[in-house]
Amino acid sequence: MSQSNDKTLQSYASRLQAYVEGAAPVVGGEVKDWIDSLLAGLKPSASILELGSAFGRDAAYIQGRGFTIHCTDAVPGFVALLRGRGLNARLLNILTDAPERTYDLIFANAVLLHFTRAEFASALAKLRAALVPGGRLAFSLKRGRGEEWSSAKLDAPRYFHYWERQNLPPLLRAAGFASWEIAGTRAGWLFVTADAPCVNAGPG
Numbered sequence: 001m002s003q004s005n006d007k008t009l010q011s012y013a014s015r016l017q018a019y020v021e022g023a024a025p026v027v028g029g030e031v032k033d034w035i036d037s038l039l040a041g042l043k044p045s046a047s048i049l050e051l052g053s054a055f056g057r058d059a060a061y062i063q064g065r066g067f068t069i070h071c072t073d074a075v076p077g078f079v080a081l082l083r084g085r086g087l088n089a090r091l092l093n094i095l096t097d098a099p100e101r102t103y104d105l106i107f108a109n110a111v112l113l114h115f116t117r118a119e120f121a122s123a124l125a126k127l128r129a130a131l132v133p134g135g136r137l138a139f140s141l142k143r144g145r146g147e148e149w150s151s152a153k154l155d156a157p158r159y160f161h162y163w164e165r166q167n168l169p170p171l172l173r174a175a176g177f178a179s180w181e182i183a184g185t186r187a188g189w190l191f192v193t194a195d196a197p198c199v200n201a202g203p204g
Contacts, residue, residue, distance in 0.1 A: 004159040005095060008114050009074055011156035016077045020055045022153050027061040030185045031109065031140075038105060038138050038193065039065055046104040049130070051094060051139075052111030056082045062107075063087070070103075094123045099130035106130060108139040114159055116147070124175035131196040137177070141190045163190060 012019060027035060035058065042048075044066055053059050053071035055078065062069045071082050072092035082089035092099070095115070099106075106127050112120055127137050144162030151157050165182045172180050172194050180194040 002095075002116060002119060004116060005114060005119065008158045009093075011154055011158050012075045013077055015154040015156045016075065016081070018154055020081075023055070023057065025057065027058055030187065030189070030191075031058075032061070034138075034140075034183075034191045035061065035107075038107070038136070039067065042067065042104060047102075047132075048105045048107065049099060049103045051092070051106060051108035051127075053082055053087070053089060054078050056085050056087050056089075058107070058109055059087055060085070094126055095119055098126050102130055102132045102135065104132055104135050106135070106137045108137075110140055110142075112139050113141045113161060113163075116159075116161060120161065121171050121174065124171060124177075128175045128177060128194075128196060133196060134198040135196045137192075137194045137196075139192050141192065143184060143188050143190050165190065168192065 039062065046067060048062065048067055048069045050059050050069055050071050053073050056071060059069050059071045059082070069088070071087050071089035073079050073082065073089065074091070074093035076091060079089050079091050112123060115123060131137060141163045142160060143164065145164065147159070147161045149157045149159055165184070168182060169180070176196070177194040178197040180192060183191045185191060
């Protein structure tokens with residue numbers, strides 16, 4: 001794990017309550033529409049993993065739609081908070097660990113934007129490997145160019161890497177995804193859905 005990610009996680013850990021108080025308490029707007037579109041094609045028995053669940057806002061909404069969701073976070077304080085709210089949660093840092101099983105949907109809202117380009121590519125490969133044939137990875141990124149450290153909202157430094165649509169297909173292809181959709185939002189986000197091949201690749 002890079003120093004930038006370690007420092008970002010430390011900022012979340014030290015300012016956990018500030019993050020919770022500053023975040024929208026319920027799912028709404030474009031994020032709600034995006035999540036609804038992801039759930040529309042899933043069976044009620046679908047297996048769902050959330051990466052970076054934080055205090056469980058998105059997970060609670062998904063669970064309220066009748067789905068079982070497995071929450072994870074790389075910050076122990078968030079995992080404790082999730083469990084205290086009755087959500088199934090465990091510690092997972094996708095840069096140093098890997099999911100223990102495969103899922104129909106892996107959801108990561110505003111998580112992968114904290115990774116460097118190399119970390120992002122590594123995470124994509126791990127997440128692709130954790131999908132069932134035909135499974136889907138859904139994640140959001142901030143649109144823009146370059147990278148920066150920002151203390152906005154938390155009053156503690158967090159690393160951000162910004163992305164444009166045209167930068168993503170080569171990395172998604174290299175990670176083994178068969179197809180993808182990249183939608184821009186009015187608020188400057190990129191909502192990405194990437195599908196694993198419908199059959200596992202055979203021996204090379």
